[in-house]
Amino acid sequence: MNEDGRPGPDISGEAGSAPAVRFDGVGMRYGRGAEVLRDINFGLPRGSFQFLTGPSGAGKTSLLKLIYLAERPSSGFVSLFGRDTALLDRDSLPDLRKRIGVIFQDFRLLEHLTVFENVALPLRVAGQARKSYAEDVQELLHWVGLGERIDAFPPTLSGGEKQRAAIARAVVSKPDLLIADEPTGNVDPAMARRLLRLFVELNKLGTTVLIASHDISLVRSLDVPIFELHDGMLSVSGGTR
Numbered sequence: 542m543n544e545d546g547r548p549g550p551d552i553s554g555e556a557g558s559a560p561a562v563r564f565d566g567v568g569m570r571y572g573r574g575a576e577v578l579r580d581i582n583f584g585l586p587r588g589s590f591q592f593l594t595g596p597s598g599a600g601k602t603s604l605l606k607l608i609y610l611a612e613r614p615s616s617g618f619v620s621l622f623g624r625d626t627a628l629l630d631r632d633s634l635p636d637l638r639k640r641i642g643v644i645f646q647d648f649r650l651l652e653h654l655t656v657f658e659n660v661a662l663p664l665r666v667a668g669q670a671r672k673s674y675a676e677d678v679q680e681l682l683h684w685v686g687l688g689e690r691i692d693a694f695p696p697t698l699s700g701g702e703k704q705r706a707a708i709a710r711a712v713v714s715k716p717d718l719l720i721a722d723e724p725t726g727n728v729d730p731a732m733a734r735r736l737l738r739l740f741v742e743l744n745k746l747g748t749t750v751l752i753a754s755h756d757i758s759l760v761r762s763l764d765v766p767i768f769e770l771h772d773g774m775l776s777v778s779g780g781t782r
């Protein structure tokens with residue numbers, strides 16, 4: 542810790558060895574409500590893979606929101622890639638966000654874009670030309686079982702199809718960090734295993750992965766750390782990888 546209580550030593554800029562995510566004494570509340578997260582401390586080493594579990598209302602989505610910068614802690618410090626998020630200026634936020642792939646519980650697909658266009662959006666926004674990614678996007682869509690739905694619009698998709706499109710969009714740019722909120726909640730067990738393989742493959746390429754899930758058989762299917770939330774408090778178990 543520094544004199545002002547901020548975590549040291551990697552807060553000032555990108556540091557190669559700093560964890561992808563670090564929470565130091567993090568508390569969070571919505572408005573003036575009670576704390577939904579209390580004194581959370583953990584680090585996600587770069588290239589690591591872990592699950593986040595816990596009963597409904599325990600605070601999983603809230604914790605993920607702090608990582609993808611949709612919320613701010615009410616106490617403590619959240620660092621991403623060695624940078625204290627409270628000290629980030631507005632100009633550096635978009636670049637940081639681009640490094641994080643997020644699979645939202647409610648998908649957040651753009652309804653006026655086709656499945657292909659939704660999934661390709663992060664690449665388009667990054668300035669890539671369509672011909673450089675069209676084949677990869679189609680291959681990914683086939684992989685997640687959406688090969689027949691490439692030109693469909695989200696309102697015509699089933700819940701599971703929307704979820705798979707959201708997953709494809711989150712992984713397409715091979716982000717440094719992948720945050721997934723119940724990514725297999727709407728698919729059958731065989732597809733859940735297939736999607737988990739996709740996350741494992743991405744992790745092998747260097748992406749740090751954190752998956753929130755209620756699905757105990759999924760969570761226990763890999764020998765990786767399991768972060769468990771209960772009433773806003775975190776404990777960690779398992780994992781030798």
Ligand SMILES: Nc1ncnc2c1ncn2[C@@H]1O[C@H](COP(=O)(O)OP(=O)(O)OP(=O)(O)O)[C@@H](O)[C@H]1O
Pocket residue numbers: 571574577595596597598599600601602603604
């Ligand atoms: N926008 C919000 N405003 C006020 N309270 C909220 C808000 N979002 C969540 N909460 C509260 O924060 C607590 C944690 O909710 P959170 O969604 O993080 O839990 P969760 O573990 O993700 O639950 P689930 O598994 O049901 O998705 C709950 O008591 C919830 O009611």
